[in-house]
Structure formats: C-alpha cells, structure tokens
Amino acid sequence: MIGVGKIKQYSNVLDKPLSKGKQEVSLSAFAFLFSELVQYNQTQVDNIAELERRLEDAGYAVGARVLELLCHREKGNRRETRLLGILSFVHSTVWKVLFGKVADSLEKGTEHEDEYMISEKELLVNRFISIPKDMGTFNCGAFVAGIVRGVLEGAGFPAVVTAHFVPVEGQQRPRTTILIKFAEEVLIFPPSLVTVLLWI
Amino acid sequence: MAAICSLYIINKSGGLIYYKDYGSGGRMDTNDSLRVASLWHSMHAISQQLSPTTGCYGIELLEADTFDLHCFQSLTGTKFFVVCEPGTQQMESLLKVIYELYTDYVLKNPFYEMEMPIRCELFDINLSQVVQKDRVVLLGR
Numbered sequence: 001m002i003g004v005g006k007i008k009q010y011s012n013v014l015d016k017p018l019s020k021g022k023q024e025v026s027l028s029a030f031a032f033l034f035s036e037l038v039q040y041n042q043t044q045v046d047n048i049a050e051l052e053r054r055l056e057d058a059g060y061a062v063g064a065r066v067l068e069l070l071c072h073r074e075k076g077n078r079r080e081t082r083l084l085g086i087l088s089f090v091h092s093t094v095w096k097v098l099f100g101k102v103a104d105s106l107e108k109g110t111e112h113e114d115e116y117m118i119s120e121k122e123l124l125v126n127r128f129i130s131i132p133k134d135m136g137t138f139n140c141g142a143f144v145a146g147i148v149r150g151v152l153e154g155a156g157f158p159a160v161v162t163a164h165f166v167p168v169e170g171q172q173r174p175r176t177t178i179l180i181k182f183a184e185e186v187l188i189f190p191p192s193l194v195t196v197l198l199w200i
Numbered sequence: 201m202a203a204i205c206s207l208y209i210i211n212k213s214g215g216l217i218y219y220k221d222y223g224s225g226g227r228m229d230t231n232d233s234l235r236v237a238s239l240w241h242s243m244h245a246i247s248q249q250l251s252p253t254t255g256c257y258g259i260e261l262l263e264a265d266t267f268d269l270h271c272f273q274s275l276t277g278t279k280f281f282v283v284c285e286p287g288t289q290q291m292e293s294l295l296k297v298i299y300e301l302y303t304d305y306v307l308k309n310p311f312y313e314m315e316m317p318i319r320c321e322l323f324d325i326n327l328s329q330v331v332q333k334d335r336v337v338l339l340g341r
Contacts, residue, residue, distance in 0.1 A: 028308070031308040032308060034310075035308050035309065035310040036310075037310075038310035039310045042310070128305055128309055128322065129308075129309050129310065129311070129322070130305070130309055130311070130319075130320040130321040131311065131321075132311050132319065135311070140310075173322075173325070
C-alpha cells in the first residue's frame with residue numbers, strides 16, 4: 001500500500017530501455033527482508049556495537065557491487081576520482097537507484113576538514129522501524145552507512161562511515177545523518193593525484 | 201475525538217497486546233482492560249459456535265444503550281476492537297486503517313516480538329494521527 005513510486009509505463013515494449021530492467025521492488029517485501037536481516041544478526045551478537053558492525057558489513061557488500069554496476073551503467077565505465085565528484089555520485093546517483101530519490105542534503109562538516117554529512121529526513125530502511133528505548137542511540141541506518149563505505153572504498157576513498165539520529169526542531173521524529181570521515185591519505189593523495197603520479 | 205472511547209488489540213490467544221484510552225467515558229485500570237479483552241475473546245469464539253448461519257466469523261458489532269463495540273478480526277486471528285459512542289459512523293474503515301498501521305509499523309519492525317505487547321513509537325505516532333484526523337479524510341480512503 002505504501003510504495004516507493006509508480007513504475008513508468010511504456011506504451012510500446014520497444015521503447016523500454018534495455019539495460020536498466022525493472023528498477024523498483026515492493027517496499028513491503030524489502031521491509032520484511034530487512035527486518036529479518038536485523039533479527040537474524042541480533043541473534044548472532046552480544047552487544048549493540050557488534051550488531052551495528054554486522055549491519056554495516058552487510059551494507060559494505062552492497063555498496064561495492066553498486067559502485068561496479070553504476071560505473072558501468074550510468075558513467076560509461078568511468079569512475080569518479082575527485083572527492084566532491086564521488087560524494088555527489090553517492091548523494092545523487094547511488095541514492096536515486098537505491099531509494100528512488102536524491103538524498104535530502106550533502107554538507108561539509110563544520111569542525112573538521114575531512115568530514116562530510118549526508119542527511120535524510122526519513123531513511124527508507126528506517127521507515128517502519130522504532131528503536132526500543134533500551135537500545136539507546138542504535139540506528140539501523142548502519143546498513144546504509146555500510147553501503148556508502150563500500151562505494152567510497154571501492155572508488156579509492158577509504159573512510160569511516162557512521163549513521164546517527166539527529167533531532168530536528170519542531171519534528172517528532174529525528175532525521176538520520178550519515179557521517180563520512182575520510183582517511184588521512186585521501187586528503188593528501190586523492191585518487192586523481194595518484195593516477196597522475198603513476199603516469200609520470 | 202469524543203466519539204471513540206478506547207481501542208484494544210488482542211492476539212490470537214486472547215492476550216491484550218495494545219490498549220489505548222481516548223478519555224471519554226468510564227476510565228479503566230490495567231486489570232479491567234485485560235479482563236475486557238479476554239472476555240471479548242471468549243465471547244467472540246462462542247458466538248462463532250452458536251451462530252445459526254454457516255461460515256460465521258464472530259461478532260462484528262455489539263450495540264448497547266450507552267456504547268457501540270466494533271470488532272475486526274484479521275486472517276491470522278488478531279482482533280482489533282473499538283468502543284465508541286452509539287451510532288458512530290465509519291468505524292469499520294477506521295479499524296481497517298488501524299490494521300494497516302499494525303502491519304506496517306508493528307510487523308515490519310525487527311524489534312517487535314510476535315504476540316507480545318506493542319511498544320512501537322511509530323505505531324503510536326501514526327495511530328494518534330489517524331484517530332485525530334478529520335473523518336472526511338478517513339472517508340476518502
């Protein structure tokens with residue numbers, strides 16, 4: 001009943017683009033699958049940090065694959081080598097393919113040079129999930145954080161990515177912020193520079 | 201909304217898993233609400249057996265002098281019922297909407313254990329929105 005959106009109808013089957021195929025799945029089916037993923041991982045761990053790590057690892061595998069697929073499909077086998085390029089690739093292209101919309105915002109951290117934030121008012125994976133009080137600040141967005149880390153690391157930008165709830169004034173529900181902290185070497189030797197050095 | 205007095209959700213074995221009081225009418229403590237829930241569960245089961253028609257799914261509406269009780273039973277045996285003022289309209293569709301919210305925000309929540317009391321923030325938020333919403337919106341669904 002609650003769906004991501006309607007699938008575009010083509011009057012002629014020949015007008016349909018060949019490579020993309022059917023892009024959307026039922027939100028309910030995804031929600032149940034994700035719920036089972038969380039429940040299964042919950043039985044395998046002793047504490048919340050461990051659960052968060054396992055969800056992130058599951059997302060990492062998705063991210064690594066999504067990068068390969070989208071570089072081929074959307075960018076003609078080219079990979080982003082600039083920091084801002086890869087960030088906007090995650091914020092728009094990856095988000096659009098995975099969640100059917102562009103992420104709400106992409107910002108640079110105010111305190112540190114190497115931090116960026118992707119914020120989402122209502123993260124798709126959290127749509128039906130209420131975190132019990134005793135689990136504190138746990139966020140199932142850890143899965144999405146893992147996806148982002150998978151994409152970034154695959155493209156040569158190692159980073160630590162975490163998901164946090166951030167309360168919004170005048171709103172009942174907090175929004176989710178994906179915090180990206182790049183590794184030191186990314187700022188000193190970005191992949192674009194490394195490529196140039198290799199040529200020399 | 202004055203018309204609805206209270207909402208109950210009971211699991212398939214008759215245990216109360218959700219209770220919400222909407223202020224008007226006689227207030228009940230936890231024990232009373234548990235009693236009403238299990239009593240209704242039994243009455244509902246008996247009514248199925250006693251019904252003269254075949255294929256009866258149990259009581260859907262109980263009309264009393266001072267209140268109406270509308271009941272909706274899902275295919276899995278979970279029962280939703282509201283106690284409201286006599287003659288309140290559109291309670292069937294309200295129960296369907298509540299069932300929809302239950303399937304969305306309770307059953308898809310990985311931290312909910314089946315047949316256990318419902319403690320889901322999102323369910324509470326969306327439920328109060330639906331109950332407070334103007335009836336016109338409910339009709340339009």
